[in-house]
Amino acid sequence: MDIDKELEDILNDPLLEMTEKERSLFEIPEDMKKVIEKKRSKADYVAQRKPCEDFYKYQPLFEKVHENLRKGIRSLVKLSKTESIEVGQYFIIDGQMLYLDKMEEKQWNIQNKRYDGRTRCIYENGTESDILLQTLRKNVMENGYAITEPQEETHKKFFKESDIKSTDKVTGYIYVLRSLSNNPSIKELNNLYKIGFSTTSVEERIANAEKEPTYLMAPVEIIETYKIVNMNSHIFETIIHQLFNAVNLQISVTDNNGEIHKPKEWFIVPLHVINTVIEKIMDGSIIDYTYNTQMECLEKRNVKKVSNYDTTGMKVLNLNIKKVFFDQIIKGEKKTEYRELKQTTLNKYTYIDEADGKRYLRRYDALRLFVGYRKNRESALVQVLDIAYNEGVVEYHLGKILSHEK
Numbered sequence: 001m002d003i004d005k006e007l008e009d010i011l012n013d014p015l016l017e018m019t020e021k022e023r024s025l026f027e028i029p030e031d032m033k034k035v036i037e038k039k040r041s042k043a044d045y046v047a048q049r050k051p052c053e054d055f056y057k058y059q060p061l062f063e064k065v066h067e068n069l070r071k072g073i074r075s076l077v078k079l080s081k082t083e084s085i086e087v088g089q090y091f092i093i094d095g096q097m098l099y100l101d102k103m104e105e106k107q108w109n110i111q112n113k114r115y116d117g118r119t120r121c122i123y124e125n126g127t128e129s130d131i132l133l134q135t136l137r138k139n140v141m142e143n144g145y146a147i148t149e150p151q152e153e154t155h156k157k158f159f160k161e162s163d164i165k166s167t168d169k170v171t172g173y174i175y176v177l178r179s180l181s182n183n184p185s186i187k188e189l190n191n192l193y194k195i196g197f198s199t200t201s202v203e204e205r206i207a208n209a210e211k212e213p214t215y216l217m218a219p220v221e222i223i224e225t226y227k228i229v230n231m232n233s234h235i236f237e238t239i240i241h242q243l244f245n246a247v248n249l250q251i252s253v254t255d256n257n258g259e260i261h262k263p264k265e266w267f268i269v270p271l272h273v274i275n276t277v278i279e280k281i282m283d284g285s286i287i288d289y290t291y292n293t294q295m296e297c298l299e300k301r302n303v304k305k306v307s308n309y310d311t312t313g314m315k316v317l318n319l320n321i322k323k324v325f326f327d328q329i330i331k332g333e334k335k336t337e338y339r340e341l342k343q344t345t346l347n348k349y350t351y352i353d354e355a356d357g358k359r360y361l362r363r364y365d366a367l368r369l370f371v372g373y374r375k376n377r378e379s380a381l382v383q384v385l386d387i388a389y390n391e392g393v394v395e396y397h398l399g400k401i402l403s404h405e406k
Contacts, residue, residue, distance in 0.1 A: 074296075075148050076297060083146075091144055096125065116134045189277075192267075192268050195267060248266070285303075316368050323378075329382060383400050
């Protein structure tokens with residue numbers, strides 16, 4: 001069988017011949033070509049990094065955010081699917097920090113049901129790009145973190161003798177030690193610290209450090225000491241071990257009797273992180289954090305806050321509110337929440353009674369107030385005593401605070 005001959009016969013078949021008119025059916029009209037080319041050029045556009053000419057304005061800001069991360073004033077947090085990205089936020093992608101400076105050509109994306117558009121992102125290495133907002137969001141979710149807003153530094157009042165009440169029980173001391181061992185494998189380790197708990201004074205506890213495996217059979221230097229009250233040593237040690245498990249030093253030490261020991265309280269972690277963690281253990285907020293070993297800072301757990309108030313059978317209206325007004329309501333200074341009645345909110349605040357065809361105000365038992373639009377935002381459930389209408393404005397007269405989630 002001659003394959004080449006058969007192919008030639010098939011290609012020369014008269015049935016495959018087309019007239020000019022028939023061939024024109026497969027041609028794309030000029031106006032459609034222009035549309036296709038325009039879409040193709042737009043799709044082929046890729047945001048490129050370029051030097052940031054005014055980086056001098058942003059460099060101090062990046063340095064401040066890094067300092068806040070070290071001190072625990074800010075922390076890393078995984079971006080959730082429902083959380084929005086806003087101008088002014090900082091992010092970490094593949095270990096590099098960036099700042100979302102502005103957004104241009106903001107448009108509603110029907111497919112993603114979010115706003116999208118070109119951004120101006122400033123990177124800590126002195127470059128910038130006009131990456132799409134949704135691309136930035138995808139990169140943060142897949143390879144990075146959002147950085148939380150600054151939080152107030154923890155008050156260290158529990159360290160002061162004057163703050164210890166007569167009802168408080170001094171349970172011991174938290175201490176941070178540095179090894180003075182001459183062992184090369186220990187001496188070369190940076191940020192190696194022992195974090196422990198003692199019911200006696202730290203000086204007394206480490207008196208024979210060079211003879212005890214828990215101190216690596218070597219003298220130690222006291223770096224930090226915290227006198228604490230009302231804390232169980234087992235709870236403290238459990239928290240520390242769980243939080244720093246990934247950076248726990250794995251080492252075997254032989255005592256003077258030839259027995260092998262494996263100390264468990266030595267961790268390779270920066271001192272500023274240790275201090276921040278101890279503060280958060282004392283004020284109870286440590287349950288909201290984990291330790292990010294790559295960035296050497298705390299990472300906030302993205303846990304949805306749930307009210308413990310039972311709203312079964314209640315009609316609750318969810319509203320977003322500015323922080324300043326929210327705080328006034330929590331303090332009892334603001335007793336009425338106002339909402340302007342617009343064409344877009346008619347069905348939210350009112351309804352038409354089918355019996356008489358008239359419009360009436362919807363009745364609610366409580367307002368669920370949210371500060372901003374982020375997932376871990378502060379919220380409160382507030383009782384509604386009465387609802388009134390006054391010149392285009394709906395008035396919700398408020399009662400007691402039923403629950404408050406920070």
